[in-house]
Amino acid sequence: MKRNSIYSLLVFGLFFSWVFSGVVTQLSMGVLSSNDLGFFFGLSLATGGFFAVIFFFTFRTVRNKYFGGEKETEYKPSRKFSIVAAALMTISIIGSTTGSYSVGKEKAEAARADAKRKDESARALAERQEKEKQRLAAMTPEEREAEAKQKAESAVAPIIQEGKAMLKRWREREAWATAKMAGKNLKEPDSKMVKKQEWADVKAHLSTIKNTQPRYQEAQDLLAAMAVEDKKTAVTNAVFQAAGRVEARKDFAKNLENAFIEKRMNTDVSASGSKNTVLRIKWALASKVSAHDLSKSDVLESAETAGFKKVIFTDGYDFQVYWDLKPKTE
Structure with missing residues (x-):
């Protein structure tokens, strides 16, 4: 056998023995079970083979590069090599074995301690269950019923x-916010603002109380009161949104006026009427032709989207036309 192969076998043996000796040590200590032996034996072979192959090709590369790549001759291990x-x-x-023993000892001790804890816990649970069983047996039916109600x-x-x-x-928080909007200077409550998720979680918890449980009606009353508060909030939000749309229509009129001026059309555009739902466009040169052009543009569609119910186009004197719109929201 050639020198490189013998050295590679030695590397294989070293790594195989290192891994497998540790496995056998932990197996003998009870840390590993016999069912794991096959897996770890294969792992030992794979580890030894991996490093042996690396050594084989590394040794051959070095020999070819630095020693001329001469053909290997048969090599018989000397006594000195065998001893080493x-x-x-x-x-x-x-x-x-030494390293694995210390690790295995710690694992074995930990496993024994864990098994002891589990055994003690099981015994304590069994004792508690037995005591509870005896306690319940000593109680009258009325006492058991009263205790069950108390637990519920x-x-x-x-x-x-x-x-x-x-x-x-x-x-x-609602009372403080309402007073603040009315212009009253009240001290802010110490309680934190209620988050949507908090509110929803509490409602979900109350909903878990069944009609067979005590205080069911009280839970239903709380849910009903929270539903009322939800409706108030929805109405308030709707009012704020509507107010925002009213102001937005004023901005729409102003922006439209600026757009006309950019086109060199000296117009006055305003939002008026109930909730600013009437858009009035005044242009001194307004005519049937310009009114027709306006109706073909996207102005009417945009005004309807903004919530306008009517668009009036006038020269400020005798000429005036209007379009009735049907907005989805005001």
Whole structure:
């Protein structure tokens, strides 16, 4: 056998013995089960083979580059080589066994401690269950029924308390916001602003209380009160949105006037009427022709989208035409 192959076999043996010795050590300590032996044996072979192949090609590359690439001759390991190889294998096995033993010892101790904890927990649970069984057996049916009601009450009490606190907090913030909008200078409540998710979570918790549980009607009353607050909020939001659209129509008129001026048309555009739903365009040169052009442009469509109900086009004197629109919102 050639020198490179023998050296590669030695590398294989070193890494194989290192991994497999550790596996056998932990197997003997009970950290690994016998079912794992096949997997780790294959892992040991793969590790040894991987490093042996790397060494084989590295050794050959170095020989070809620095030693002329002469053909390898047959090589018979000397006694000195055999002694060194045996010493290296022994060191590998002892080192792996020692290192693996310390790791395995820690794992084994941890496993024993975990098993002890589980056993103690199981015994404690069994003792508690037995004591509870004896306690219930010593009670009268009336006492058991009363205790069951008390437990049911304890289960729903935090949910009811949470609902009451949330509703109170909501109303405090709502009253302060309403007063502030009315121009009153009131001290802001210490409670934090209610977030949508918080509100929704409390409603969901209240909804979990079934009609067979105590305080069910109280939970339903809280849900009804929260629904009323939701409706108030929806109305308020609708009012704010409507007010915003009224102001937006004023901006629309101003922007349209600027657009006409950019086209060198000296116009006056204004929003008037209830909720600013009438758009009035005044141009001294207004005529049937210009009114026809206006009706073909996108002005009417844009005005309808903005919420205008009527568009008036006039010269400010005798000529005037108008278009009735049907906006989806005001």
